[in-house]
Amino acid sequence: MAQMNMIQALNSAMDVMLGRDPAVVLMGEDIGYFGGVFRVTEGLQRKYGEHRVLDTPIAEGGIVGAAIGMAVNGLRPVAEIQFADYIYPGFDQIASELARLRYRSAGDFFAPVTIRTPCGGGIRGGQTHSQSPEGIFTHVCGIKVVMPSNPFDAKGLLITAIEDDDPVIFFEPKRLYNGPFDGDTNRPAVPWSTHKKGEVPAGHYTVPLGKADIVRAGKDLTIISYGTMVHVAAAAAAAQGIDAEIIDLRSLVPLDADSICSSVKKTGRCVVAHEATRFSGFGAEIVSIIQEECFWDLLAPIQRVAGWDTPYPHAFEWEYFPSQARVAAALKVAMEPA
Amino acid sequence: MQRRSRLHVPPTPARPGEAPDFSYLQLSEAGAVRRPDVSARAREIGFLSLELVRVLDDKHEARGPWDPHLDAAELEIGLRHMLLTRIFDERMQRTQRAGKISFYMRSLGDEAVAVAQCMALRPGDMLFPSYRNQGLHIVRGIPLVDMMCQLLSNTRDMCKGRQLPVMYHSAAGRLFSISGNLGTQFPQAVGWAMAAAIKGEDHLAASWIGEGASAEADFHHALLFAAVYQAPVILNVVNNQWAISTFQGYAGGEQRSFAARGPGYGIAGVRVDGNDFLAVHAVTQWAAQRARTGAGPTLIELVTYRAAAHSTSDDPARYRAKDDYAHWPLGDPIERLKQHLIKHGGWSEERHRALAAELESLVAASWKEAATYGTLTEGPRLDPDLMFEDVFKEMPLNLQRQREAMRAERNSK
Numbered sequence: 001m002a003q004m005n006m007i008q009a010l011n012s013a014m015d016v017m018l019g020r021d022p023a024v025v026l027m028g029e030d031i032g033y034f035g036g037v038f039r040v041t042e043g044l045q046r047k048y049g050e051h052r053v054l055d056t057p058i059a060e061g062g063i064v065g066a067a068i069g070m071a072v073n074g075l076r077p078v079a080e081i082q083f084a085d086y087i088y089p090g091f092d093q094i095a096s097e098l099a100r101l102r103y104r105s106a107g108d109f110f111a112p113v114t115i116r117t118p119c120g121g122g123i124r125g126g127q128t129h130s131q132s133p134e135g136i137f138t139h140v141c142g143i144k145v146v147m148p149s150n151p152f153d154a155k156g157l158l159i160t161a162i163e164d165d166d167p168v169i170f171f172e173p174k175r176l177y178n179g180p181f182d183g184d185t186n187r188p189a190v191p192w193s194t195h196k197k198g199e200v201p202a203g204h205y206t207v208p209l210g211k212a213d214i215v216r217a218g219k220d221l222t223i224i225s226y227g228t229m230v231h232v233a234a235a236a237a238a239a240q241g242i243d244a245e246i247i248d249l250r251s252l253v254p255l256d257a258d259s260i261c262s263s264v265k266k267t268g269r270c271v272v273a274h275e276a277t278r279f280s281g282f283g284a285e286i287v288s289i290i291q292e293e294c295f296w297d298l299l300a301p302i303q304r305v306a307g308w309d310t311p312y313p314h315a316f317e318w319e320y321f322p323s324q325a326r327v328a329a330a331l332k333v334a335m336e337p338a
Numbered sequence: 339m340q341r342r343s344r345l346h347v348p349p350t351p352a353r354p355g356e357a358p359d360f361s362y363l364q365l366s367e368a369g370a371v372r373r374p375d376v377s378a379r380a381r382e383i384g385f386l387s388l389e390l391v392r393v394l395d396d397k398h399e400a401r402g403p404w405d406p407h408l409d410a411a412e413l414e415i416g417l418r419h420m421l422l423t424r425i426f427d428e429r430m431q432r433t434q435r436a437g438k439i440s441f442y443m444r445s446l447g448d449e450a451v452a453v454a455q456c457m458a459l460r461p462g463d464m465l466f467p468s469y470r471n472q473g474l475h476i477v478r479g480i481p482l483v484d485m486m487c488q489l490l491s492n493t494r495d496m497c498k499g500r501q502l503p504v505m506y507h508s509a510a511g512r513l514f515s516i517s518g519n520l521g522t523q524f525p526q527a528v529g530w531a532m533a534a535a536i537k538g539e540d541h542l543a544a545s546w547i548g549e550g551a552s553a554e555a556d557f558h559h560a561l562l563f564a565a566v567y568q569a570p571v572i573l574n575v576v577n578n579q580w581a582i583s584t585f586q587g588y589a590g591g592e593q594r595s596f597a598a599r600g601p602g603y604g605i606a607g608v609r610v611d612g613n614d615f616l617a618v619h620a621v622t623q624w625a626a627q628r629a630r631t632g633a634g635p636t637l638i639e640l641v642t643y644r645a646a647a648h649s650t651s652d653d654p655a656r657y658r659a660k661d662d663y664a665h666w667p668l669g670d671p672i673e674r675l676k677q678h679l680i681k682h683g684g685w686s687e688e689r690h691r692a693l694a695a696e697l698e699s700l701v702a703a704s705w706k707e708a709a710t711y712g713t714l715t716e717g718p719r720l721d722p723d724l725m726f727e728d729v730f731k732e733m734p735l736n737l738q739r740q741r742e743a744m745r746a747e748r749n750s751k
Contacts (some may be wrong), residue, residue, distance in 0.1 A: 033353065034583030034657045050347040057553035057588050058581055086519060089554060106357055124440040126502035128518030278734065279523045290559070308740045310729050315491035315499025319722040 004200040005192040009151035013158035020046045027054040028080030060090035060248045084119035085131045098167045099142030102282035114161045122175035126314035132276035145252040147171040149230040150197030156207030173227040182235035208253035216247035221269035229273040236327035261293040268299035272329045278306035299338040303330035348587030352659035368395035369402025376627040381607045387597035393616035398677040406620040411684035420449040422573030423473045434650045438713045439489045441503045445470045447645030450615045451670035454537030458622035466514045466523035466545035478511040482704035492712035499720045520551035523561035531571035542629040545571040551582020553589045565603040570629035573637045578644035583657040600637030613671040
């Protein structure tokens with residue numbers, strides 16, 4: 001099997017889909033000739049031509065709106081928003097149009113659009129290149145929301161997203177593009193070739209939406225996470241010597257509530273971790289579900305680990321980022337004897 | 339004749355390995371474009387949005403009705419500001435490469451835009467810059483040390499460490515907080531100008547946007563509101579031909595000029611040689627007079643060239659022709675004003691070299707001072723507690739608690 005980083009895995013997913021399905025088109029700012037500011041679409045315009053891989057004007061609302069129209073006319077657009085922080089001009093087209101088209105037309109119209117966008121911090125991007133806005137979109141009914149934590153899942157999930165007849169927002173944690181990141185900024189960067197999920201099949205395969213991955217089985221406590229925080233939380237639990245069951249949600253909508261609840265019923269303890277801000281974050285939804293389904297199995301209050309409720313500050317990146325220390329503090333509370 | 343619809347892909351004149359090609363550029367002769375009265379109605383002066391206002395000709399002479407007749411002392415100030423902007427940019431670029439700041443964006447090649455425009459405005463006018471207008475801050479007298487401290491996110495940073503480098507602001511200098519999101523400042527400038535008109539003040543607002551960012555809906559909102567309320571605002575599109583890797587044709591520049599969008603909304607549109615200090619100054623002064631006399635908003639397209647990379651994260655060798663800037667037909671703004679001054683203002687190569695040396699020393703001394711307030715890697719650091727301030731005027735309880743948690747987290751490391 002080939003070794004790929006997340007950039008190559010995503011590129012391979014789109015390459016496979018452009019090759020298999022003439023309806024698939026890519027569109028976005030700087031994605032064509034240049035291959036994207038993170039190189040995710042590198043070489044695809046050269047291979048498939050300027051009518052399959054389109055550079056667009058800088059207009060996120062225009063990109064999403066045009067993608068909807070193209071999808072309604074039989075294409076299967078994969079639109080890139082250059083940074084998740086720049087998705088908001090497209091928000092009306094996403095929340096009011098893309099998400100509701102099937103519903104309001106009683107299924108007569110639908111738009112199989114995939115929106116890819118890099119998210120998350122850890123690259124000194126300041127408040128406009130670091131946000132994790134997934135929770136805003138999970139609150140909109142009618143769009144699926146995905147965030148992979150490794151190259152294997154990234155490729156399989158992206159292929160599933162493109163083949164899905166419903167719209168999908170596909171968040172790519174940019175700090176994970178080149179290697180897994182466990183939150184330890186003093187350690188030299190590690191490439192994906194050192195990680196088993198850096199092994200990626202060259203051809204077509206899918207990873208289903210709505211099916212969480214049990215990254216590690218354990219009996220002391222359940223950690224529920226997605227994206228970059230899967231790696232940070234796993235490292236923190238290991239450092240604390242806790243036998244944690246680690247669940248990588250992979251897709252937030254649809255959500256694999258069964259895997260969450262069966263694990264928490266088993267361990268009785270739970271920490272939920274995401275990079276996004278805490279207040280009204282997606283973690284609150286997970287905690288609510290657990291409270292409803294597993295209340296009598298809980299041995300300690302469920303803990304949340306998240307970004308602080310401030311914009312992402314340039315100078316305080318590592319004080320802001322949910323570190324292993326923040327996870328450790330939550331683990332400590334969650335592990336207190338009943 | 340073609341019998342089917344087709345998808346047009348805007349051509350890019352020259353990619354790596356090809357010879358630079360600027361034959362697409364529509365030029366006018368210096369001095370050839372008529373200068374209408376400032377009271378002219380937008381619909382009567384559509385030609386201004388299609389021709390190119392130029393004053394300095396190829397022999398560095400000032401020509402025609404747009405010559406602002408600035409005296410030599412004023413021009414020397416303009417030259418100084420442009421040169422300082424360039425030297426500052428060069429030094430900050432090197433500083434980023436040395437790992438002292440995280441990111442930088444140069445304005446190389448379009449220094450005349452910010453400098454000449456700001457000099458044509460009054461101190462009370464409110465400026466809504468984009469991230470490539472450092473000349474505005476320099477002309478407004480923001481100390482270089484203050485700008486450098488922002489770039490360093492250090493203990494004297496006006497943004498208290500919250501913004502990426504180059505996202506300056508100065509409330510006292512009437513320079514609005516720069517956003518990393520594109521085009522958002524355009525309708526805000528219109529609103530500021532509407533407020534000035536509501537309050538009966540004589541101030542105008544001016545804003546800058548790249549031609550690439552003019553694709554955003556905010557650009558169109560700004561033009562619409564400016565037209566509806568005839569707001570005293572100057573809306574500037576800096577057409578530097580490139581939006582990172584994407585040629586201006588992708589922003590709509592292939593079919594018609596950006597200035598021509600003004601008349602489409604009922605606003606005066608002017609297309610000007612953005613590398614011609616005199617022309618930029620004159621056009622801005624004309625637009626300012628219109629704003630101050632109730633003749634309404636003006637959309638100015640400044641035709642220039644992004645000589646450098648988009649930012650320190652970008653490498654233009656991947657997507658455009660090598661040495662393209664050397665072939666740019668509108669030359670270099672500093673060189674052109676310098677040659678004009680040598681011809682008519684008593685300027686000389688020796689004085690120019692002396693000025694450059696003086697400004698190099700100023701930038702070096704400023705950097706030395708700024709670094710004492712901390713860099714990314716050494717010296718004093720802002721207190722991370724500051725992260726929780728200014729989210730709201732008063733810090734809510736959840737943020738107070740999070741601040742406590744962060745302190746505990748730092749002590750545990």
